[in-house]
Amino acid sequence: MAEMSEKTAIAQNVQETHVLEIRGLRAGVETKQGRKEILKGVDLTVRTGEIHAIMGPNGSGKSTLAYTLTGHPKYEVESGTVLLDGTDILALKPYERARLGLFLSMQAPVEVPGVSMTNFLRTAVTEVQGSAPSLREWVGELDEAMRRLRMDPRFANRSVNEGFSGGEKKRSEILQLELLKPKFALFDEIDSGLDIDALRIVAEGINRAEKADHFGAMLITHYTRILRYVKPDFVHVFADGRFVRTGGPELADELEQTGYDRYLPQGKSESALA
Amino acid sequence: MGKMVSEDEEAAVRARMPHYDSADPYKLPALMPSSADRSIRSFDPDDFPAPGHRSDEWRYAPIDRLDDFFHPFTPSGLTEVSAAFEDGTPVAGPVRFGRADAGSCPAGSVGKPVDKASAVQWQASAGAGRIWWLDVTGSCDQPVIVRLAGHGDGLDAVHLVVTVADDARADIVIDHTGQASLAEGIEIRTGARSHVNLSSIQEWQKGSRHLGSQRIEVGRGAELQHNVISLSGSVVRLRMDPDFAGPDGFLNMLGIYFADPGSYMEHRTMVVHNHPSCRSRVIYKGALDGTGARSAWVGNALILPTAPKTDSYELNRNLVLSPGAVANSEPQLEIENGAIVGAGHASSVGRFDDEQLFYLESRGIGVDQARKLVVRGFFADLIGQIGVPGVEKQLMDTIDRRLARGESSDMARILEED
Ligand SMILES: Nc1ncnc2c1ncn2[C@@H]1O[C@H](COP(=O)(O)OP(=O)(O)OP(=O)(O)O)[C@@H](O)[C@H]1O
């Protein structure tokens, strides 16, 4: 039964193509010293089914891009547009963007004391789907998803991310990805701090969700290792607030050899930028 | 006439004497001014100064709404006091409960009244015979619930004595409900090596006023978890004065409060470490919602010279859910002993955590819902530490009911403002 409905879901998703277009995006934060511009004209188009790896030096603005796309209140957009199937999402609240199908796996997932994972996940799924899943189906799906990610079932009763190890937090992000079935997923360093087995489990999770839901992905990473599991269609170099180069998978290996120095403005080392 | 001492000589003598140095108070801990020396303990209300906004003791409280508590009165008797086991059966076996007079129970022996209101309360209770005694002589396998049910606004006084025998284990809940103006004194003495979990729950109806003083003595080698949960009422002011009967005691104080518009919640935890090797933890956390919601927490840990190897820590956190709510937080430490394990404190007043809200919203959860989840989580986290399942469930039901109601209109207004 469950298999049947899964297959129909896949069939529908494959037919639908969605597109996320980022045009001339400039954004920054208000600091005590005044306004700091971080994104300095970002352009990128992502279609469902595509995987875009994003690599770049520390402090270049990758997380800021992820936060700005999902509507974190700290980041202020100065100019530019972000269209999801033609709708400008920059005017939308974070939860409205999520309901349209945007998902962010955070570099540092937040702990929410006293809110159980089950309560949180069920609320989120209900809001994103627009109706509460039947209890029996829901329990089954959650159990199954946790089992595949080798998460102890007891995690369901723990507070959201509270006291989770770094690796457990990342698995919890993938669990949410699988349950929320977004159109576009942003992974901000999903691979940082994972041991070899956890990296494989997380990567399998991304691939499984990608196969089932056919989302478009932006995969921010510092390492090529995850790209051996999650095969990117494009690799982009992000430096000093914008994309500076785009290539195929081979670009990742090249970067591993050469580093980012030649993409940085004259005289600016990585630490000076940060 | 004594021997004349020149001013110079006197200055020289003074210079040789060890002096308390306010810039470096821990240099000579024994010279520090001790609140124990300053504070008055008496059964006679006249021994206490009239409460005023300038006194440390009453500076946060709305004393103009409490004036009747400071003058002798005859109790209205509108508070019904009863006790039963959690399943509703009458107390029996190792638990005895009933009215007592001051002579036949240890009333007044744990501690004398600590302020004007508690001395007035003592006199009113004793004069009208409104003293009850809960005596736990052995372990009980289900919680004992003492109910104080208010039936009207007339000023009432109740004095309750709780004694627990050596080596006993007991969960005790003192549940305050209904409409009341109540002056309350509670004395708690736990036996040596006993394990007691005692909760005082305030779920008063609107307009209720409750002034309470709890004098507490933790037995030698005993463990007392003391929970105070104040969720409703117009004015709730509870002062706890715990100390220890001997070494190796552990006092674990948990406080939870939720103030809404027009309500005032004050809690004072005045822990005195008077014996060696005792441990105290004071964790008080509250949420304030709506214009005019006010709270105060004053925590004092006094570590006397007689209490080496003390380990004490106090913490207060306030979650201010909307502008116009005011939380006062005042941790104090008086360390008069250099040989302690640790003494620490922390306090904060904060707003919603933007990162928590964003995380929930980024998963499709609307602003209103996200805030409710965070507030519910704030309380669930604390309530889960009470350790008495029946109490935890009762309190979470209350929180859920309040959140489901959408709580105050101020909450709704805030949601629109952002
Ligand atoms: N809220 C903020 N306030 C002030 N500065 C900020 C804020 N957020 C980001 N920045 C600054 O903006 C720059 C970009 O930060 P961002 O986190 O986006 O970098 P990143 O590319 O994700 O780096 P990393 O690879 O180390 O994760 C940094 O210099 C950072 O210090």
Ligand SMILES: [Mg+2]
């Ligand atoms: Mg980053």
